[in-house]
Amino acid sequence: MGETEQTGDIHKIPKIMRAWVHTSAGSARSVLQLRDDIPVPELPSQTSVLVRISHAALQPGEIVMMNFVPFLFRKSPAIAEVDFSGVIVSAGKDVPQKASTNAGSLRYFPPGTPVFGSIPVSAHLKTGSGALAEYVAVEMDCVARKPDSVSFEEAAGLAVSGSTALALIDAASLSHGEKVLLNGPCGGVGHFACQLARQAVQSDGLVVGICSSSKMNLAKKLGCDEALDYHSSPDPGANSLVSSLASRFGGDAEDDKFDIVIDSFGSQELWRACPSFLKPGADHPYVTVGPALQSYSVGSMLAVIGQMLSNSLAPRWAGGVNRAYSQIASFVTVDKLERLRELAEEKRLVAHTGGVWEMEDAQEAYENLSRKHATGKLVVRCLASNV
Structure with missing residues (x-):
């Protein structure tokens, strides 16, 4: 050598x-x-x-x-x-x-x-x-x-998933007491983001996770105050999960809606519906890893590229969503590796x-x-x- x-x-x-x-x-x-x-x-x-x-x-x-x-x-x-x-x-x-x-x-x-x-x-x-x-x-x-x-x-x-979770949380710029909706709190990236979000909003904040019913206990263990099943609506009077979110978190009062949505999976449905349960303004972004591939095909890849451009650039009059959109790009760096080491050593990230x-x-x-x-x-x- x-x-x-x-x-x-x-x-x-x-x-x-x-x-x-x-x-x-x-x-x-x-x-x-x-x-x-x-x-x-x-x-x-x-x-x-x-x-x-x-x-x-x-x-x-x-x-x-x-x-x-x-x-x-x-x-x-x-x-x-x-x-x-x-x-x-x-x-x-x-x-x-x-x-x-x-x-x-x-x-x-x-x-x-x-x-x-x-x-x-x-x-x-x-x-x-x-x-x-x-x-x-x-x-x-x-x-x-x-x-x-x-x-x-x-x-x-x-390394990679932890660095991506750090990028999501950094982009969300969470503060204690805020109300956060987290899509995919038990996935490779999401389970790190869930722990970090819990720590950022502290005990007086609210973290609501969207996952399958089989993962709800894990979601709560990771830091969610409540976990919602994405397969069905927890509200018998609602037609879907997004309509239930709008019903429960879409009131006229300023504090009814979520302060931040963090999407570690990449749901277009959730993004397009978020004005009904996410506060308006640049301080209340929809932070995401980007649209999820539906399949590993060229057609699906082209569709994702189109969705990324539309989500970031389309104005409201052209069908765009009237909320701040932040798609993160994450790279593993020395600083992130050392942050992850410290968090893991302190048992703040498992x-x-x-x-x-x-x-x-x-x-x-x-x-x-x-x-x-x-x-x-x-x-x-x-x-x-x-x-």
Whole structure:
């Protein structure tokens, strides 16, 4: 691995590894293959680390890239997924090995350090590197130290979904005492957003979640004061969930309506109906991850692009919705990784694992994720076979 490497005696690094790879675009079931002859990556720079992966978390965005990004624009073979947890087994010469003089800084990573992190999408596409493997080489800015109180399977799900939840909450700019409607409080992003929203509005605020009836208890455990079933209306006199929301939270008094709507799923129906239960004005936005794909097809992708443009740009006279719309774009950064580490260490943010699969069973995990009703994070155990 060259002169840039510092390798500890904690682990003998093999030359090849297992990884789930694909060489063409398509569904996980049709294109992914588990191979045991993939070269263990070398350190790309003096500021990079090699991580022996313990667990990888699955992302809906990976399914989108797997289906739609042609190999004209990405390296082949491509290893799936970007989020991981594991242990550093080697590090470049410029990676700090000891704590700095800056009090409280934990940005040092000697071999043996447990970490969590994420591969940048640009590197994922350009180099073919991925987390659904036994090893990954990334820049040190892509990882943070795993808190001792957090398991490897929990830590694997923090980076992308946690960063997205932080972006949602930052865009919502919640204050204590506010009334919040949260769509999808138990999903990969939503279960983090729910915990953060609860803390932001504090005990005198109200958090109402929209989820399936089977997840209501979890929603309340995560911080919802009340959970509504999106399949049906809790109000016998209403025709739908949105009409029930309008009936209960759409009164003429200023305090009847919600201050903020946070949509971690991407419901067009909820967005178009929100004037009946969301206060007007720039201080009361509809904050969302963007419209949800109805299927992994070109037609569905084009429809989503059209909806995004319409939601952001269409004036009211042209059929637009008379409420502030904020669609967030989130990237994993050092600052967000450190925020997530601190929140997890303080137990203010807990990753809920909706299922853990062995490396050989990753296809089953993807089937679960593709149904779009996963609870929390879905995780694959990638522990190296020779450990």
